[in-house]
Amino acid sequence: MSINPEVTPYNLWKGFQPFNPPIIICQTCEIKNKGYEARCAGRTMGEMHMSRVSASAPGKCILFGEHAVVYGQPAVAVALEQRISVSVETLVSDSGSWKIDGMHFQAKKHPHVQALKNRMWPSSLGAPALSIRIEGNIPAASGLGSSAALSVAASAALRTARGRWFVSINDIQNPETWAEGFSSTFETSPLYSNVSGEIDSRRKMVSDPQYLANESVISVDECALLAHSVEAIAQGGRASPMDSSTSAHGGIVMLSDEVEQEVEYLYTRRLKIAEQERVWHLHSIELPVNARDVYLVIGNTGVYAPTSQQVAKVAELLESEPSRMKEIETIGLISRRGIKSLMEGDFEAVGRAMSENQIMLQSLGVSCPELETLIRAASPSSLGAKLTGAGGGGCMVALTRHPKQTSEAIELAGGRTLISRLGNNGLSIDNYENLPMWKPEL
Numbered sequence: 001m002s003i004n005p006e007v008t009p010y011n012l013w014k015g016f017q018p019f020n021p022p023i024i025i026c027q028t029c030e031i032k033n034k035g036y037e038a039r040c041a042g043r044t045m046g047e048m049h050m051s052r053v054s055a056s057a058p059g060k061c062i063l064f065g066e067h068a069v070v071y072g073q074p075a076v077a078v079a080l081e082q083r084i085s086v087s088v089e090t091l092v093s094d095s096g097s098w099k100i101d102g103m104h105f106q107a108k109k110h111p112h113v114q115a116l117k118n119r120m121w122p123s124s125l126g127a128p129a130l131s132i133r134i135e136g137n138i139p140a141a142s143g144l145g146s147s148a149a150l151s152v153a154a155s156a157a158l159r160t161a162r163g164r165w166f167v168s169i170n171d172i173q174n175p176e177t178w179a180e181g182f183s184s185t186f187e188t189s190p191l192y193s194n195v196s197g198e199i200d201s202r203r204k205m206v207s208d209p210q211y212l213a214n215e216s217v218i219s220v221d222e223c224a225l226l227a228h229s230v231e232a233i234a235q236g237g238r239a240s241p242m243d244s245s246t247s248a249h250g251g252i253v254m255l256s257d258e259v260e261q262e263v264e265y266l267y268t269r270r271l272k273i274a275e276q277e278r279v280w281h282l283h284s285i286e287l288p289v290n291a292r293d294v295y296l297v298i299g300n301t302g303v304y305a306p307t308s309q310q311v312a313k314v315a316e317l318l319e320s321e322p323s324r325m326k327e328i329e330t331i332g333l334i335s336r337r338g339i340k341s342l343m344e345g346d347f348e349a350v351g352r353a354m355s356e357n358q359i360m361l362q363s364l365g366v367s368c369p370e371l372e373t374l375i376r377a378a379s380p381s382s383l384g385a386k387l388t389g390a391g392g393g394g395c396m397v398a399l400t401r402h403p404k405q406t407s408e409a410i411e412l413a414g415g416r417t418l419i420s421r422l423g424n425n426g427l428s429i430d431n432y433e434n435l436p437m438w439k440p441e442l
């Protein structure tokens, strides 16, 4: 529990609060305090029982298949070194309104957080208001999956903060032992269907439920699923699980229209888009041993391009000219070839496939002059280059053995660069104390 600056004697003196400070109950020792004298038995101010959780998740870079993946074609993305970290804490004065980075939370400004709040932290069930801090080095709206990373990290922080009820705690990673939660193995459509109201994750009434609140209750699948559902809402119903799953699992993630044989199968996701059910089978690809020799250099154009607009643009094109589905299918073929080369560690062929993929993306109208300038600048020193993410601005990526040279060339052409190796860690819980922040009734 922390001292809320809004209820200190100084603020009271300044007249910001009426002289009627709220009663605060420390969730750890259950001692009641007046807001301005907040302290637990035997403790002084500043030593209060603060409840907090921090989680982080990486951004992603798509090597092949963006846009086409929304229509079920294969695609592959890698987790980046760059990450978003989300810390949540309870507010000392529970006024019922959330804070983000010290400001009042506005649902319109943070649709992902709002949708997660509806699913994980419903105030109608008594969940207390939270203060959220978001930090990181993934530029927003640039095709690097910053919103998916935020959603994955936030859903992990909220699950850790509220804990989980179990039927039995013998095998807690098995969703069949949960009394509440979301999983690919349960019915997932309610998660995607209700876009504005609260969604409660309670499932099973059991006679002797058991409860745990620490990082062991985290399920990577659950965080990826929640993040996908909130991405879908923010993108007007059209979103592949590519960004959310890559951020949650880390490494290299492949999506396909079929269950693949030579890679590790993770799960299947289904989503109805414009009355058609899309099905994606997700897989994890092992990092080839020679992947340490290559780098991704990402060049940011600085041009703002929200994913939802680019995805809608492609949808309109395909609606007005259905024959353009040919380009989507060609991207699928290039991806399949590129993925095979990636698994074999043939990075020269991976680079060639990336450049071919760029030609198709240009033809779909999602590239732009700024992206093409950076791609041209990177080409002489790299194995291949293309836009990454939704396009229309945002970022390009070059696969290179000479990161410094490629980065300098992109910067000279006006881009801001980031360098990452392939195959970084996914979701992690970085620290927590005094849990649970809220123990829901089952």
Ligand code: MEV
Residues within 6 Å of the ligand: 065, 066, 067, 068, 069, 070, 143, 145, 238, 239, 240, 241, 242, 243, 307, 311, 389, 390
């Ligand atoms: C965005 O990072 C990738 C797109 O394919 C959209 C999606 O997969 O949801 C453009």
